[in-house]
Amino acid sequence: MSDVVEKTLTALPSLLSLDSQPGSAKLSSNSKLGNLIRGITELTSKHEEEKLIQHELSSIKEQVSSPNTTMRQMRELMVRAVYCEMLGYEASFSYIHAIKLAQQGNVLEKRVGYLAVSLFLNENHELLLLLVNTVLKDLQSTNLIEVCMALTVVCQIFPKDMIPAILPIVEEKLNHPKEIIRRKAVLALHKFYLIAPNQVQHIHNKFRKALCDKDPGVMTASLHIYLQLIQENAEAYKDLTASFVTILKQVVGGKLPMDFNYHSVPAPWLQIQLLRILSLLGKNDQRTSEVMYEVLDESLRRAEMNHNITYAILYECVKCVYTIHPKSELLEKAATCIGNFVLSPKINLKYLGLKALTYVVQQDPKLALQHQMTIIECLDHSDVIIKRETLELLFRITNAQNVTVIVEKMLDFLRLSKDDHTTVDLAGKVAELAEKYAPDNEWFIQTMNAVFSLGGDMMQPEIPNGFLKLLSEGFDSEEEDRKLRLFAVNSYISLLQGDPSKLPQRFLQVICWVLGEYSYLKDDLDPVVVLRLLAQLLDMKGSSSDTKSWVLVAMTKLCWSETAVSVAQQVAETYSSSFDTTLRQRAQELQHLSRDSQLHSRVLPPGGSLEPVEVDSSLSFLDGFVSEALSAGAAPYKPLHQRQEELSRSKALSLEPYGLSLPISTSSCSITDRQSPTLLSTSSGLSGDSTDFSHRGSSTTLKLDGVRRVWGREGYLAQKEPVEEVAQVEIPSPLRSPGQQGDADSCHSRTPTANPEGDREKQQLASSLFGGLSSQSSVCLMEKSERFGRKAKGQRASSTPNEQRSDPSVSSSSAVDNLLCNNLLEENSEPIDSSTKQTFQHPQSLRVPNGACDAEAIISDDDTKGRNRPVSPEEHVEGDDFPPCEDKSKDLSLTAHLPAELSGFSHSEIIPLCSNRSLDLSACHVQTDNTVVLVVFVTNSSEDANLQIQVLSEELEVCCPCESPVEEVRGHSVSVRQYSLTVKRPLVHFELVGRLSYSAAGTLQSMQFSYKLPLTSFIRPLTVSTEEYGSMWLAFSHDTKQNLTLMKEEQEPLSATLNALKKKLSLHVVEIIGVEGLVACSLLQDQPCLMHCRVHAGRLAVWLRSPVADLPDCLLYHCQRALQEH
């Protein structure tokens, strides 16, 4: 630390009260700014501050809008406004004046104008567009200072859409003779890369030029871009390794001008940056790593000066040595280095040492062993940060042998922690360790009890969810499961008998569920006792209505015996008139089920607790409602982000005249925000985030992924209790063994082991903490997984257990779909197992060798589902006189009537639509390469008749190739009509309505029918190259984004998911690049839709674009369905 500065600043407080000191002397003390500052320094309360600033704001407001205000005064006003905003008071009225100041002021005023703009506005502020022209003008100024400040503001804040307007000028500046201009131009490009990477894609070679610039500042600036690029794709920049090594050598060797030194250390921050780049390049790459060994060695050697900044470099160096391909000599030196850090009396170094140690123990757990005594000292350090960092380190070296000690240490810390974030973080870590390495049931339950009580209600919802899942799914051994559950029950009963009002709501909910499910396991426990304990929770003041619902559900499960029923009835009575609708609902359920024991055992049947629950997660029962609403003219649902984008687009349009003064036409500007997905990765990270967000707001999958869904598993209908246990439960013996009492309390009362016993204690602690470290390699250390571990992993991967439980009927049928669709799309001539085919099609109908595919996988799936569901509010096929039992042989024979020209294509199941005594009307649709044809079969089972069929649809164009609408159908024959269908407007499902009129024997009769087919029937793969895809992408204006579920394929979840989509929806996979996939299809021939997929946070972020409105949304719907049914 510089003593000079220290002393200077120490003298400050005394200066504050005086006016005559050098800093403020030049500002007249009665200037407005001076007054404000004086006012601020004299403030004694928040109230005073508010009064002062409000007064100031109104005074500023008055002056800025006065025409007589000079630019000089305006500058002062802006600084005052900055002050107000700095104290948290909005001065939005001054924003426009800041822009004006940047436009019109002289250099200093202009700089302050730009500064105020960059402080006031955020990246998306619309006023920012007004700055573009000023920036453009200044960039072209002959005054270097103006160019410089324009570049500075561009580096800080610039509207993404307007980058093309200034990009050529900025690029030009890369060749400027002044190094400061070149440097700032490079930084501006870095900024562009951050906000719109595809815009600067073409100038990568210029980055290289900057890297080789003779000025070290310009070179340094280019490293920012390279660090970013290498983070994204290290492979592409391996060839630059030697250059970075050379640069680092020169820097370390002191070849830079003296003024780059900081306390005699040459360009330390530059060294750090280079070391970060090198570690990225050398990671998992021996050849590249070898190139840098020498310079790393030199860095380790050079940095021996005793100054903080050299330690900062050393830390980075050590990390690099441990990241790249290992070299024992270097590792040794790095380890010594870490040792020096950890042992240092300087607390900041100790911290850094622990951090480094935490980083390296994954590679080398022995290092932790070496420093075990220091680590133990740090564990009891007076500084909480050091403790915390030590726990982080211990967390990394936990194994089955030391888990109990480490978890105890973590819980000790947790008990004292006041910071919410730390609590949430640590509670999660303890739960993770407990699930992975728990030595026995007892310990596991007690640890989880501690986690639940300490983690409170801030805790990640995954923790209780995962715990319940683990408990309910159990392990391999029934007996073990029983013991674990029984232990949990015992533990919770005693907790409830203690003081449950202290327990967090989340914990109470867990307790309720467990008692509801498993209290029967305890032979000597009367359910009435449990019911009374639960009822007591209802009366507790702090219980949330959520918890109360859990209580009621648990009670519903428990009311078997007479006495239990009477307790339940009482409770139900109270809550059946609750204001809370959920509670009321639960109470009603309790009331009804407890009254009717037969119903109770049917709803909660024996042995059913693990029966899969069928959940229609796509909400397909609403399809009818949605399509009805759509056909009635309702606007299709648009996700939030799309609405916002459209809004912002329309805003951008209103500014069009402004764009005329730009050298680049506005049309190209407006295109710029439509980045090509092939090029971007940073911005697609952005889009990924926004999809995350919109996903939460979207209608179809939202509620399923949320917390409530998982918790909802205890939903009253889903849970079933083994009936045979009733007898056991009814034995009334509420005895408890004393050992089971207050087990959670004992957790609380354990005290930290800090005591004067000193060294021996510590030695003991060390041996328990570092147990298993010496004997095990790091690999088995991390992979050591107990039975708990396996479960824990599975549970983390899927936050929604319900969705995983597939309905057997659906899964089997979708397997068939796959098989069949596979054949169609890939045109494999693999022989199909005919037995599989029979599920959908009758063997006689298979006239086409390849065409066996049921082209309408989705519709058929719906149908299967619909039949499985007891109550389906929607029927896919509606007909006026549709007989409930159809004679199947009828439509078998119909297949034979399929027109010859269509026989080569796949057709959907022939569905009877309407019939009466003499006529049957059935239909199917056939997908040809470029059309969809509706084929209507009319079977006349009586005498000759004249008939007329009209088919209409609002969204489809229906074209009948036959000339005369009236046709004579002879008796006992089949008449076939074809209608080719074209999409007018994309919809998820299309509905055709028709009327059949016929006259037979002089009477005129008519019937109505309707037919439904999905959008997917019209989708065909679109074969394009990646380049074509890229250019098409930019041209399309309608888009939608969403996050979809990734298939849980271990190897390649992306390609597996894309293949599934390809099979189900006839898509064409253009290319898969790393975590991104490009998919294309078209709505029949000429209406393309592109899909950009990216794996993001375990989900598939898809972005669809098309020139056709609504097509992306509709297609997205089918993608969702396809993946859910998969």
Add this chain to the structure above:
Amino acid sequence: MFFLGQSSSGTHRMIKFVLMVNQQGQTRLSRYYEPVELSRRAALEADAVRCCLSRKKDQCSFVEYKDFKLVYRQYAALIIVVGVSDGENELSIYELIHNFVEVLDKHFSRVSELDIMFNLDSIHIILDEMIQNGHIVETNKNRILAPLTAINKMVEG
């Protein structure tokens, strides 16, 4: 809580904000490199300062704060606090603060708190040369001061 998710650039390391606060908790300078709503800043600043002030002299200069870290350094009554993401090298930021103070000292020849208050714009201009978008872009004192010096010369001359 205060920050809208991960930094948009996708980098792991970055500076989130720079604060200059006095011991009474009054903000003398604040610069954010990640969008934080104006209404939330005051609370964040008060919180951060409380966090730093509550620590003893012999304790570590780095504090955990929500999901990131605070690196702070005290000069007389003035505390400079820098919020950094977890992956950042705290010690290098600690020294960056000192470099910043040295630059100020050089420009104002013996900087004082009042200098900072009366020259808020200049302080910002200096800081803008050093840190942009949460990245350290210049640490060479002469080069940091060059633009400001040039502007001042032009105005005077």
